[in-house]
Structure formats: structure tokens, C-alpha cells
Amino acid sequence: MTTDTVQIQNFLFLFTRIGLRAPLFIIFSLVMAFTVHTGMALILLIATPVMAGFMFFVSVKGVRLFRLVQHKLDGVNRIIRENLTAIRVIKGFNRTSHEEERFHDINDSLRHTNKQALWLMEFAMPTLMLLMNIVIILLLVFGAGELPTGGAEPGELVAIVNYATRMMVNFSMFTFLIMVFSRGQASSDRIAKVLKEETPVFLDEEGKETSSLKGELEFRKVSARRGEERVLNHVTFHNHPGDMVGILGETGAGKSTLLHLIPRLLEREAGEILLDGQSLERLDVYHLRRQISLVPQEVHLFSGTIRENIRFGKPGASDEEVERAAEKAQIHEFVTTLPEGYDTKIGQKGVNFSGGQKQRLSIARALVRHPRILILDDSTSALDANTEAKLLSILQREECTVFMTAQKISSLLEADRILVMQEGTVTAEGTHRELLRGNDYYRSVYDSQREEESG
């Protein structure tokens, strides 16, 4: 994105400087030429559209070629990136020469296209100069014919030749502009693509500020889409404030989608969602989200210290609050073993921490704001069983409503109620005991996991 904007910037600078001036210059030179000598000026008048047409042709072709260059360049970059991430696989499979070949092909093709695009551009400038020089010779020939009959003065001839050279200079500046334009055009397309992406629309912008949420949520036949696909279908459930609600289901069952509806990261398509008895859309998004913490599946930490990352959940939180949250998230002990403790820097995307440590840090970040509703989207998957159990029992005591998804039934044993999701809808609801007794699917999952655990 940034290289693209720089390309456009270059173009705009040049455009305002040359692009607007050069045509004016050419037109004025023409007009002035007419005031000097109509006959010779006519030659210039005929030449101008010819050259403009030529430039148009070059720019159309240039845009096409540079777009192709950009495409090839993306390919080269992609292979390089793949090789950086997959280096273990490549070395492990002895695929060094295979990768070299792959790169060789795309690199060669980039070289080829690049040459073509640049050749076109470099061909244009001398050609344009030649055209203009031919015009000058024509002027001289014409002048030689007119002078003896008194049709033109020597001074007029000199003046017209001078105008012609000035026009030539401006035309050649214009070709330079076209080169930049061709590159800029490819970039502009890409930016336009980004800008065209729609921003999500909220169903009701006129939300009210809410006082403290209780966390009683009711879904009535709620459906939702992700893009084209309908991923949630007639979901209905109801929980009490302070509940710990577990959601069990396979990948693609719609668990994350359901969770994202609560802080309105996604809007429902049909049905009704009530929070504390009033329609979710009637609440102001900002105030709503301030009382909800969502820990997404993919952990994302920002570069900065551990303290700063946890504090992200509640700006202005005291050091004590930060540490309290870390304790609850079962990460405090680990942080204190680090030489720099809470001031340890987190590398880009948290490269220096393990999956479980990152998950706990992001849970701490969610807890520091004392949410009324806490949403854990498969956020304990990398924790060992002991740590997970400790964390869950602390969450059970927290004064908030908890929604959590998991693949393992063992993670959901503490839940007050469990929703079983299959293919985008809730197929069963109840406590662990109730479901074990009354739901075949639940029991089969339980059995298979138990079997696996006991080998």
C-alpha cells in the first residue's frame, strides 16, 4: 500500500508541475506562432495532434505493460516471502534446487516484461524528438521558399524555429510524465481496490448509551452471513446474567460468528438479539464494546512492552491493575521470571513468546478492563490442562458473563450451560450432565475424546 501511494504521489507532483504547464506552454507557443507567421504556424498546428496521438498510444501501452510488471514483481516477492516462512520445509525436503528453479522462472519472466515496458518508454522520447526535428526541417524548407518572395522575414523564421524547439522540450517533458503515469496507474488501481472495500454498516446508528450491562443475552432465530455464505441459521438461546456459557462445535459450525455478533463486530441478517431485555442495535456500539472483552482465536499483540499490551485493554490502568489481571490470567508468575518483568518488549507479533503465553497475555488484556461480558473464542487451546483449569475457576468467580468456545469437552465442564452447535445452528442446550444424558451427538463427542485421552 505504501509503495503504491508513493508512486501516485510522484505522479501528482509531476502532474501539477509539468502536466498542467506543458500543454499550456504548447498551446501558447502555437498561438504565438500564429501571430508571427500563419503559414509556418500551420505546420506546427498539424504536427501537434500527431505527436499527441503518439503519446496517447505510448501511454495506453505503457499502462498495460507496467501493470504486467507489477504483477510479475508481486510473484517474485511472493516466492521470496514463502521461502522465508517455509525455510524449514524447503531444507527438510531437500527442495533447494526446486525453489531455485521456481524463482528462476518468475525472475526471468519479470526481467523480460520489465525490459519490454522500459523499452517502450525509452523508445518514445527519441521518437518524439525526431518527429519534432522533422517539423523544424519542414519549417526551414518552407522558410527557404517564402523568404525570397518576401512571404516571411528572417526574424519570423528564427522565432518560429525557437517556438518549435520550446514545444519539443515540453513534449518530451510530457513523455517523461507518461512514464511516471504508467507506473502510477498500476498503483492507483490497487489503491482504488482497497478503497472500494465496503465498511461495515451498522443496523442502527442512533444507539443509546448504556449503563452497566448485566449480560443477559437472548437470541431469537438469528441468522448471519459472512460475505455470500450464510453461516448462522435460526439460532435461538437464552442465558442468565453471570452465566458461563460454553459453546461446543466443529470448525465451521458457526461458533465464532455467533460470538462476533455480541460486540457487533458482525451484524445479524435476520432474527432478534436482546441484551438485558433490549434490542442490541439500540445500544451505542462504543458503550457496548467498552463493557465487552473478546479474546479472538488468533492472538494479536502489538509491539511494545508487556505492560503496554495489557494496558491496551484499559488505558490509564494502574500498574497494580495490570498485574492483578495478569495474575488472573495465570501469566503473572511467568512475567516475573523475565529479567525485565513487565517492561519486557514484545517483538513483532509476539515472536518471543510461546502460543500459550501469548494466549494468556491476551486474556490478561481482556480482563484488565473488568468486562461485563467476556468472550473467549477458543483462547485456551494452547494452555496445558492445569493452567486451563485454574484460569476457568477464576473466571467462574469473576463478576461477569462468560462465553467460551472449545473443541474439547474437558474445557467446558465448568460451564453453567453448554450450547451444541452444528452446521450453523444450535442443536442442543443444557448442562454437561443433561447433554450427556439427552444428546447423542454430545455423547459421541464425549466418548471419542475420552477414548482418545485414555488411549
Added chain:
Amino acid sequence: MSAKKHPHQMTLTKPPKADDMKATVKRIWSYMIKEKGKFYFVLAAVLISSLLSFAGPYLLGVAIDAIIANPENSRLFSLLILLASVYVLQTIFMWLQSYTMIGLSQNTVYRMREHLFNHLQHLPMSFFQKYQQGELMSRLTNDMENVSRTLNSAVIQLVTSVLTIAGTLVIMVVLSPLLTLLTVTVVPLMYYGMKWITKRTGKYFKEQQKHLGEVNGYSEEMFSGQPIIAMFSKEADVEEEFSIKNQNLYESGYWAQVYTGFIPKLMNMLNNFSFAMIVGGGALLALNGFVTVGIIVTFTTYSRQFTRPLNDLANQFNMILSAVAGAERVFNIIDEQEERVDEKDASYVEEIRGDVSFENVHFYYKEEEKALQDVTFHVKQGETVALVGPTGAGKTTVVSLLSRFYDVSEGRVLIDGKDTRSMKREGIREHTGLVLQDSIMFHATIRENIRYGRLEATDEEVEAAAEAARADGFIRQLPHGYDTMLDSDGKGISQGQRQLLSIARVILKNPSLFILDEATSSIDTVTEAKINEALQTLMQGRTSFVIAHRLNTIRQADLILVMEHGRVVERGNHRELVAYGGKYAELMGKQAAF
């Protein structure tokens, strides 16, 4: 691209010095020298086209004089023909020089890229851990592009500028020393004017570069963290922060451009000034018969030709500096030490049975950081070893030593009784299969991704492997089946499905040693069951090393190594270790209760 660096990662940046610059230019030259002929041809073509570009205006002046003196002169016709052929030849040589130079520069950049990439393939694993991926990417792509763009034009422009200045000066002196003197008077004015401007632009350009870097880093980080930002309602903060950074960039960019904008204005003014002087002075001289009108016309053209390249030279110098700095960063990577070559007497192993021992193995990445200490164990052919322990205990290091991603610092690793250092890396890797935690896929079809295990495998073999890996079912359900394109970031299929594919890849390879780094992220039960089945198939009859997280895998292992701080603290099978009641039993406690 983030401005903040990981504390353990080094940065490749060094400020360029004059000596380094000379060395870097020499190195770029070493890539070009392969096409020396082309280079000299370009120089010759530039010389000729420059000479012709002097001849053009000169002949034009002569022609005008001839016309004014006597329009019906018979010499006039041949003069015009001569002028026309000069123009045509000039154009042809300009075409030739650009054509050849672009070919040459693109070939040079192509060779540099190729060298860089191939070198990258032979760097040791430690290299990839030392540097941040974003930073490497920037070196490999942006810096290379910078070199490419500069090479395309800089050589020609530089030579042309110098030739034009020198040539124009000579001709002007020959034509009329007096008028030359008049023309040259603008040079000191120009020099001091430019100096005044560049002193100011330099500061703003530097700032602009810095701010651009900040905007880049910030937007990249915020893009990837977007869901978190939305969730914590930080959109306004982020937008504000961005707008501050963007404003800074705008301001430095604005002033840089304003001052740069003065340059053409100044040049124009000085050009017009010298034009006026030449015409004015020339008129006086012409009245006294020292020069002709034609010479005055010629001079006005030359004076333009004289001042423009002066201006260009300054610009080109900046461009070249930044490209050289980029090239230097590229060369820094090329200078990185390659993976140590195999020992001279190392042999290529044709076959591996899979009997593996570690004998008192120590390993340290750096002197003070012991990653493994005194690790000793023995696995018989076909057995499974499970490595258990917290992150950073050294589990990954153990398997890395096995496939010689690293070599031991002390002790020995033996395969089939032979020290691995006496075997070629390629040979060992040919018989080793890897399934990694994040199941890396390439931007290619599913078929190609599986075939990565054995490039010469037929479609039937690929499908058979997929079937054995229990992946065939889901693949056939995809709209494009085996021809479904995968993305390198793995979008389109689930994590579990990617794991099945990487298992299929290894099944196709059919190695005697198998290394599995189990995924920690949870996978739905149906897929997980399939993965288990597939792994059973795969581990059957192969010596397997598993960095284990699933209880199921651990229990079935013939040998469990519990690791902590680079040491093996407990060993045995599941039953023995539970009975022992140590760390392992503690670790398993909770799961067993369920």
C-alpha cells in the same frame, strides 16, 4: 517493517561510508562485467548520440544563416539533408543506447536477484532466526527495485550529462569565446542557488523518509491488529495517531517539495537570464560583425543544453546514492556465511534404517546460551520417541540436530551407528519427513503441494498418498478438487486440513525417519480423528520423533523424554513415568482425572 526491533534481532543497517560506496559500486560492476561488450557499446552509443546532439543545433544555425543569406542557394538543399540525417542518426543511436542499457541493467539486476535468492537457500537456519522477516523482505524486494530503477537510467544520464557539458563548452568556445564567457557567468549563480536549496531540501527529505517509515510500520501493525482495535473501541485513537504521523509526513513532504520546486524556477530564471545576455550581448557583437545571427541562434540552444545537465547531475547523484545504499544492504545478505559445507569425506547415504542415538549431546546457539545439555538416548528402528516439556525446553533443537539444521556443539548424533557429520546433509534429509506445527503450504494447487514430497510422483501416486493421509475425502469435496489453489497464508482450508495435506506430503516421500511437531491449536474432533488415523499409517515401521502435545500420541510412544531447560529430566514409557510420580505424572494429572 515496524520501526521497533525485537531485542534479540540484529539490524542489518549501517550508515554508508565513502569507502563502502566505492566497494559497492565495484560489486555492482562485477555483475555487469559479464556483458562488458554491451556496456562499452552503450558508452560508444552515448558518445555518438551526444556528438550528434551537438551537431544538430550547429547545423541548424548554419542552415538558418544560409537561408537568410541566400534562400536559393543550391548548398542549402544538401545542408538540410545533412541536418535531417543527423537527426535521424541521433534518434537511432539514442534508441540503441537505451535498448542495450535496459537489457544490460535488467540482466544485471536479474543476476543479482538470482544470486541473492540462491544464496538465501544455502544460509544456515540461524540466519533466519536472527533477522525479522519484514526487514529481510524489504531488503530483498524494495532495495533490489531501487537498484533496478537507478541502473536503467543513471549510467546513460550520467555519461550524457558529463559529455554534454564538456562537449557544449568546447563547441561554444570554438564558435565564440566572448559569448561563451557570457553563458558561463550563470554557473556560479546556479551553484550557489542550488546549494542554498539542497541544504534545505536535504533536511526535509531525510525527515520525510523517517516519517514515511513510521507511517509504514504503524499501518502494517494496525492492519493486522484490526479486530483487536475494533473490539477495544480503539478506532478513534488509532485514526488520530495515524493522522498525526500522516500529518508529519505531509509537512516534511510539503516543504521538501516546496524547496525542490524552487529548483526549476531558479533554473528557468537563470536560463532566461543567460538567454537575454546572449541575445543582448550577441546583438551588440553582431552589429560589430563579430558574430552572425545564426551563431546567436545556435548559442541560445547551447546555453540550454549546457545548464540542464548541470541540474540533472545533482539529481542523479542523489538517486545513485540511495541505490548504492540499497545495493549495500543486499550485499550484506550475500556476505552472510553459508551453511557449512559437508565434511570432505562425508558420504551420501543411500539408505537409512532408522536406528538413532544421541550421545552426550550439547548444543549452544551462542556461547552463553546452552540450548541442550548432555542429552543421551537411543531409539531402535521403527520406534517412536515423544518429546514432552514446556516451550524453550529444547525439544525443537533435538529434532533440528537430527536433520542437521544445526550440528552438535559437543557429543555425537548417530544414525545407524554412523556419526551424522560423516553423512551429507542432503542424504539425511532425503530420508527424513517433516510435519510442522503450522503446516506450511505454498501458493500452488493442492496437487502440487502434496507433490512437494516427491517431485517426480504421478497424479495417481499423489492421490494415493492423499488417501492414505485421509485427505482425499475433503479434497474431492472442494469445487476444484486437487486443482484447488492454496494461498501461502493458508486461507481457504482449515488448519486441520492443512495438517492432513502435510502428512500426505510426507507419506508420498516415504522417509525412514519421521519428525512431527504436533500442532497446539485445537482442531475439530472429526478432523482430529482423521489426523490420528493418518499418523498411525505414517508412523508404522518408521522411526518417529514427536514433539507431542496430545496425550494420545504420548501414551503410544515407546520412549518418552521429559525435557526442561535443555536437559532430559525424566525418561521411560507412559506406565513407568506415571508410576515414578515425577514431573510427567504431574503434567498428566489433570488429563488423567478426566
